Amino acid sequence: MTRSDEVEGVRVETVAGSSPGLRAVRGRLANGLTLLAMEDHSAPVVAVQVWMRVGSAHEVPGQTGLAHLLEHLMFKGTPRHPKGVFDRLLERAGAQSNAVTSFDCTTYYETLPVQHLDLALGLEADRLVNLTLDARSLDQEREVVRSERSLRVEDDPDGHLEEVLYGLLFPDHPYGRPVLGVPEDLDRLTLDDCLAFHRRWYCPPQAVLVVVGDLDWPEIARAVARHFGRIPGPREAPPAGAQAPLPPAPRGRREVVRLPLQAERLRIGWRTLPIGLDAVFPLEFLHVVLFSNEASRVHHRLVEKEGLASQVEGASDPMALDGAFWVDVALTRGARAPEAWAVICEEIRRLAREGPHPSEMRRAQNHLETAFRRSMASAESRATQLGAFEVTAGDFRRAFRFLDHLGRVTPEDVRQAAARWIDPERAVVVVGRPR
């Protein structure tokens, strides 16, 4: 296949992959919709995902929670598929479907038997442009979102700590505001707000449609063109992405939160880098060497050797505009957060001074390659990788670039990343203390 290939009005722009079995195609429809497709003949299923280039980072102050509330309302119907029909048709066809909103994007997804591809595409194309809403649906779904917030934040110490940490890392920025919204904003959102948000952001150029499954590329292209090709492009230029200026990275913030915990909890974060930069790769190595598995330095010290913690978790979380690196430590009863923090500081400083051992680099490479293979193990996870990198990093090929880059990251890259990005002096430290 070459760049000039065109199937049923889908213009092929890019073909890329890490191996023949993992080759993805990017195509574009005349209305501006991006299509990412990958053949996966391991099972008779297909994953269909619509990634909208809009998330809570695109909300204006006072309207937090709007992107997420609209995500809920997107299941409420169109003139052709009234309320309830969408779920009934998909579920009856055996689909597993849902949606998720993040800072940078909103994703609608279904995985279903391959013979029902047309059904999924038809429903997604319809609700992209023909959504109908009423006040009753809005009120019902507002209640559901309140319940979701209670579940995920108010009654969940982990969710609460995460909200506090990101608020401190990104003050006065959408990344510092909760995706679910603050309750007062949620109460104020109107039907007009939701409809205006949908009109503004839900159009073909803002959508990345990902199809991965037991089909050949021409079959996928034809089906997509059949359902999405007739949607007109927007009359006005699509809105620019989230433009909120980033606040300066905080230095050395400390916060104590009283929560219904059995033992102290430590949540630490740093601001890092956006996902589109190659400099994020050494951060993944940092994470493996220090925190990510039972053999990592901090886990060994805190859990195995000193018995200060029962669990250590963390992640490098690069987003479209900026990134965060966070660590969560569940302390054992009687252990105090400053003791655990002192151990973490010691290990970070040692790594920033001496760099990782060559055996740790090999270990991290193997760990990250396994994680990549796992992320490509099902049609759904492949689609998620393609969509996430296309929307947040601007190019799905970064999903594969990561694998290519594993062998190029040096111990010195990792040492420098430790020194520069996770300096203990710059850390935001949130301590959850039992009430």
Added chain:
Amino acid sequence: MFPIRHLGAVRWVHVPEPGLGLVHLAVLIEGGAGLDPPGLEGLADLAGAMLIRGTRRRTHRRILARIADLGASIETRTTHDGILLIGEVMPRHLDPFLDVITDCLGSSRVPEAAFRREKALSLEDLVARREDDGDLAWHFFHRLAWQGHPLERPTSGWLDSVERIRADHCRDFLRDRVHRGHLVVGLAGDLDEASTEAAVARIAEALPDGNRDVPTLPPPPDRRGLRLLVVDKPGRSQVQMVIGHPTIGWNDPDLPALLVANTMIGGTWNSRLNQEIREVRGWSYGVHSSITAGREVGAFAVHFFPQMRDLRPALDLTMDLLCQVADQGLSEEEVAFGEDILVNQFPLLLATAQDRLEEALANLHYGRPADYLDRFPERVRSLDARDIARVLARHLRPRDLAIALVAPARQVLPLVRDLPGLVSLQVVPHDQDRLPTG
């Protein structure tokens, strides 16, 4: 679909998926928490964890380091019926990975220091459960639903029973259980059948012979009326609630019909419970009913989490709806819908090599017929509304429910005291792990 092979007493299964770039390993040791002696609940779970915490050749740290070097993973999980060791590795590292696995299975020695650490972590986990209202509701639901039955005892044990477990208890348990007679091995992914057979032979060689001895569970106790347990936890913004009762397991031919019924009671978006509680009234972000089946017995349960003000109407609505379904069955349309969902979803249940391996092992673990997976769609399609009504009348017991609520007792008690059919109402502090006595 996945033929079961035998290598002496060892049963094994191979699930190929060339090109995956990964190999999944599952080793099942039959006989789990059901064998815990009274007073030592949690023993199988802790002994299972100790399988990978030190051998005659390797310390715990060396096992962790070797697995990490390979970019692989291993972990153990214990159920009432068995201990499962699962792992994942890239094909090029399979050989050294199997070296560690055979060492762990064949010469685990439960070192004292590693045991003390693991036991301390188990106790921390038991305490940490109090922080998660959902986990707490499920924990107490199972204790209440299975009161007086072996399943009342949790797999992870009680705080005081775990305290009593010593390293030599674990050694004795592993010596008794880890032998070829109890061994089931599955490999899935990027390896051929000959390689799988060779891997199984390596694992089998590391283990002694032994006779298969798999305990069976008695039928559930016959308890009548509504029994309600309030797990008192202050400062909650919503009420986590699990409602249900013991039911049948995989060895009962009625199970497929019960699965169809559950799909339309609360198993899906279009089910009655989800429509009434979430879609129409917005009372709970999630509402779900499920059947979790073991070999001989299972549990039917509904889980949701309304605000305090919606608790009583949500509870009333749920119990009315369950009575209605038990008394009248489901409509033809609902049954057809439920069958469509289960049959059409079937390819998704087997979509990945790991999924297929889990299902193949479940056939063995739960004693399902060898052709269970092949015939599942056909068995579901053969059912009609009368079959479903008959099975619901027999197995759904909406007037004999165990109900566990996690909420501030002071607020919740006035709302539930007058529930029709209530035969017991108890309160337990959220930092206790057993049912109240008396």
